[in-house]
Amino acid sequence: MSGRRILVTGGAGFVGSHVADALVARGDAVLVVDDLSTGDRANVHPPVELRIVDVSDARALGRAVEGERFDAVVHCAAKTKVVQSFEQTQRYREVIVDGTRNVLDAALATGARDVVNISTGGAIYGETPTRATEETELHPPSPYGQLKAEAEQLVQAAGLRGVTLRLANVYGPRQRQDLEGGVIAIFLGAWRRGDPLTVYGDGTAERDYVYVGDVADAACAALEGAFTGVYNIGTGVAISVNGLIEMMSAVLGPPTCVRNAPERAGEIQRSCVDPSKAARDGLWRPRTDLRAGLERTAELA
Numbered sequence: 001m002s003g004r005r006i007l008v009t010g011g012a013g014f015v016g017s018h019v020a021d022a023l024v025a026r027g028d029a030v031l032v033v034d035d036l037s038t039g040d041r042a043n044v045h046p047p048v049e050l051r052i053v054d055v056s057d058a059r060a061l062g063r064a065v066e067g068e069r070f071d072a073v074v075h076c077a078a079k080t081k082v083v084q085s086f087e088q089t090q091r092y093r094e095v096i097v098d099g100t101r102n103v104l105d106a107a108l109a110t111g112a113r114d115v116v117n118i119s120t121g122g123a124i125y126g127e128t129p130t131r132a133t134e135e136t137e138l139h140p141p142s143p144y145g146q147l148k149a150e151a152e153q154l155v156q157a158a159g160l161r162g163v164t165l166r167l168a169n170v171y172g173p174r175q176r177q178d179l180e181g182g183v184i185a186i187f188l189g190a191w192r193r194g195d196p197l198t199v200y201g202d203g204t205a206e207r208d209y210v211y212v213g214d215v216a217d218a219a220c221a222a223l224e225g226a227f228t229g230v231y232n233i234g235t236g237v238a239i240s241v242n243g244l245i246e247m248m249s250a251v252l253g254p255p256t257c258v259r260n261a262p263e264r265a266g267e268i269q270r271s272c273v274d275p276s277k278a279a280r281d282g283l284w285r286p287r288t289d290l291r292a293g294l295e296r297t298a299e300l301a
């Protein structure tokens, strides 16, 4: 179905802006609310409309959407940095937990019946020696992951059709290179500048990398049909940092040099999510393998 009116929170950010573009491409009208704290106005493309507002401020959000009618909400706005969440836990709580509550209230007030909540697989399961399914017990090792888990509970209890997507490590065009987390974007920037790559630890830490275009497809699909509850959105395949550098070298040529730095506190050794429930239920399956996604990212970023 298309031709609906959708509210996208955090739609000036990396994931949210791809979601907004994908919705417009299939014929939906999109309003973005974002405080531009880590997002960029340049990521919002007409006819998408941007209203600058902090979702943790219930009144301001209420004013920003007053008189509007929406069919659905895709909630992407969040603070997303693991290390920063230890230092600014209260602010993280305001944005992630209070912000989600306020967005759910705004959804109800504007007539929306469906909410797609963008959550994290990478930061919510803890160590995943094999692959985490949606039934795997949660062990979020940081306030960021713990607060995202709280936000998930709010979505499930909201009385709306709620779908929570637990994303693996997302990469692709528009990911910022200057923030903690997006290792592919950071490496790509270093490659382009001819700077050395910094690897924390011995490079054996493994992650499941999912292409942002595939994530946007998942958000669009979750708006359809009768899906409810939690779905992992990842590839189910983990690759080490060393393996990633090897694959990026095949796409970009060899890097200037690779430097090893001490492992960072709280880093997980292996994070990988099992996306088979989404495939089984006909919601989504990954389309872009890492090599193809890296090529597209290198071309577009």
Ligand SMILES: NC(=O)c1ccc[n+]([C@@H]2O[C@H](COP(=O)([O-])OP(=O)(O)OC[C@H]3O[C@@H](n4cnc5c(N)ncnc54)[C@H](O)[C@@H]3O)[C@@H](O)[C@H]2O)c1
Binding pocket: 009, 010, 011, 012, 013, 014, 015, 016, 033, 034, 035, 036, 037, 038, 039, 040, 053, 054, 055, 056, 075, 076, 077, 078, 079, 080, 095, 099, 118, 119, 120, 121, 122, 166, 167, 168, 169, 170, 171
């Ligand atoms: N990038 C990943 O690898 C990844 C992995 C798992 C989950 N996620 C989730 O995806 C979502 C988007 O993350 P992203 O990677 O695109 O990061 P991002 O920082 O690019 O996007 C977040 C957006 O939310 C906005 N925002 C932050 N605080 C806000 C507030 N108080 N009010 C209004 N807007 C606010 C930011 O300005 C930004 O545009 C988040 O919910 C994050 O937890 C991302």
